[in-house]
Amino acid sequence: MKNVKLTLEYDGSNYHGWQSQNNSLAVQDVVYKAVFKLTGENVTINGSSRTDAGVHAYGLCANFITNSSIPPERFSFAMNSVLPSDIVVVKSEEVSLDFHARFNSKGKKYRYMIYNSTFPSALLRERACHEVRNLDESKMQEAAMKFLGTHDFSSFMAAGSVVKSPVRTIHSVEVTRDGNIINFEVLGNGFLYNMVRIMAGTLIEVGYGRIKVAEVENIILSKDRKRAGKTAPAHGLYLVKVYY
Amino acid sequence: MKNVKLTLEYDGSNYHGWQSQNNSLAVQDVVYKAVFKLTGENVTINGSSRTDAGVHAYGLCANFITNSSIPPERFSFAMNSVLPSDIVVVKSEEVSLDFHARFNSKGKKYRYMIYNSTFPSALLRERACHEVRNLDESKMQEAAMKFLGTHDFSSFMAAGSVVKSPVRTIHSVEVTRDGNIINFEVLGNGFLYNMVRIMAGTLIEVGYGRIKVAEVENIILSKDRKRAGKTAPAHGLYLVKVYY
Numbered sequence: 001m002k003n004v005k006l007t008l009e010y011d012g013s014n015y016h017g018w019q020s021q022n023n024s025l026a027v028q029d030v031v032y033k034a035v036f037k038l039t040g041e042n043v044t045i046n047g048s049s050r051t052d053a054g055v056h057a058y059g060l061c062a063n064f065i066t067n068s069s070i071p072p073e074r075f076s077f078a079m080n081s082v083l084p085s086d087i088v089v090v091k092s093e094e095v096s097l098d099f100h101a102r103f104n105s106k107g108k109k110y111r112y113m114i115y116n117s118t119f120p121s122a123l124l125r126e127r128a129c130h131e132v133r134n135l136d137e138s139k140m141q142e143a144a145m146k147f148l149g150t151h152d153f154s155s156f157m158a159a160g161s162v163v164k165s166p167v168r169t170i171h172s173v174e175v176t177r178d179g180n181i182i183n184f185e186v187l188g189n190g191f192l193y194n195m196v197r198i199m200a201g202t203l204i205e206v207g208y209g210r211i212k213v214a215e216v217e218n219i220i221l222s223k224d225r226k227r228a229g230k231t232a233p234a235h236g237l238y239l240v241k242v243y244y
Numbered sequence: 245m246k247n248v249k250l251t252l253e254y255d256g257s258n259y260h261g262w263q264s265q266n267n268s269l270a271v272q273d274v275v276y277k278a279v280f281k282l283t284g285e286n287v288t289i290n291g292s293s294r295t296d297a298g299v300h301a302y303g304l305c306a307n308f309i310t311n312s313s314i315p316p317e318r319f320s321f322a323m324n325s326v327l328p329s330d331i332v333v334v335k336s337e338e339v340s341l342d343f344h345a346r347f348n349s350k351g352k353k354y355r356y357m358i359y360n361s362t363f364p365s366a367l368l369r370e371r372a373c374h375e376v377r378n379l380d381e382s383k384m385q386e387a388a389m390k391f392l393g394t395h396d397f398s399s400f401m402a403a404g405s406v407v408k409s410p411v412r413t414i415h416s417v418e419v420t421r422d423g424n425i426i427n428f429e430v431l432g433n434g435f436l437y438n439m440v441r442i443m444a445g446t447l448i449e450v451g452y453g454r455i456k457v458a459e460v461e462n463i464i465l466s467k468d469r470k471r472a473g474k475t476a477p478a479h480g481l482y483l484v485k486v487y488y
Contacts, residue, residue: 009366056367080363088366119324122253122332123300127367 005095011086016053039068048101048242054234059241107243112200114182129236135207137177143206144173146216154223157192201229249339255330283312292345292486298478305486307345351487356444358426373480379451381421387450388417390460398467401436445473
């Protein structure tokens with residue numbers, strides 16, 4: 001009996017997110033089927049994160065317990081031979097039997113990509129959020145710095161979510177521009193439902209000057225979802241890395 | 245009567261290249277239909293380049309003569325409202341009546357993108373050519389320098405092509421690596437059929453050490469297509485810019 005950890009890259013465009021649901025295809029279903037095809041086993045695939053429909057990943061992690069004779073580090077090769085081309089196992093490895101991709105996660109890094117130009121991009125149409133008017137990325141960086149540290153992020157949680165605690169710690173933030181592309185990267189110990197997309201939506205408002213940098217602190221303190229910006233579209237979001 | 249120049253970005257994945265053909269959808273057809281929808285005119289769309297099926301563009305140029313009352317610089321907005329999302333008019337402008345997107349071109353810049361990693365990329369699967377083993381990008385850059393200047397590029401032209409002259413001038417080349425991504429950029433006064441893809445295929449052989457850097461000069465001099473590398477796949481190629 002072995003515990004296999006997978007690191008997955010996927011294009012979320014064709015899936016209803018990571019988590020299996022009724023009547024829609026999730027990345028988890030496809031990964032499960034690939035393992036079943038190779039091992040004949042009905043394994044439980046534990047994912048590190050429940051990404052929404054359309055969200056992409058460079059490094060979502062998952063794990064499953066197997067009795068298969070396939071060496072853990074060879075599962076990547078075996079699975080990539082049966083997976084569709086929009087889901088790739090970047091790495092597979094053996095981990096201790098008590099490892100759980102979700103519960104053992106110590107931190108996550110997300111990226112939100114904005115394509116800032118008069119017209120949308122044909123090549124990035126499913127990879128970045130399109131914003132028409134010129135965004136001030138230096139103001140966005142200043143505002144992002146306000147997220148740093150440990151806060152009650154209730155203002156940045158989808159309305160109606162139920163959590164034990166809305167307190168999270170943000171370790172680093174970075175807003176960079178390369179031509180028409182603005183990337184917001186954020187690393188934290190964990191994220192509430194829609195938290196990065198609401199952060200991105202708020203930074204977009206700051207970039208347009210509709211929310212002042214100084215106001216972001218008050219938005220956090222208010223614990224009021226209505227004070228923050230809109231939830232930015234899913235297709236601009238990437239789960240970059242999970243830390244253990 | 246006005247001559248309108250368009251600068252087009254497109255994702256080539258769903259098209260049989262730029263040029264209209266029987267029984268397959270080309271980018272030119274879609275652009276033609278958009279102009280027809282807006283003006284009711286049967287215009288001729290002149291394209292700067294005949295990109296192959298799967299090839300992408302950031303800045304293919306085209307032009308057409310119209311009697312429409314739509315101001316030339318507003319065609320971009322009008323056309324983007326009727327074009328599918330994988331074709332975008334980045335810019336539209338009035339040019340002199342004798343301007344022809346193909347014949348007036350003074351130079352073109354292409355990019356060839358390679359994803360160099362054990363496994364293919366889910367997110368770049370239709371955007372870059374996948375090469376499994378580690379490529380030596382510094383050797384590739386050295387080899388690319390051999391293309392500089394004016395040469396008979398018969399060795400880098402699809403077999404059976406008919407041209408007035410196989411002589412072209414390459415002004416600049418650059419091979420850069422960013423993590424798993426290797427980009428080859430080349431700017432020249434013009435390119436033979438499949439020339440950039442054969443250059444890329446040859447550089448890949450150099451990167452693997454199967455063709456020596458010094459050998460590239462002899463390959464050019466031989467004027468023998470069989471001496472150069474394979475034609476690298478279309479989906480790694482981008483027409484970046486056309487110069488006038």
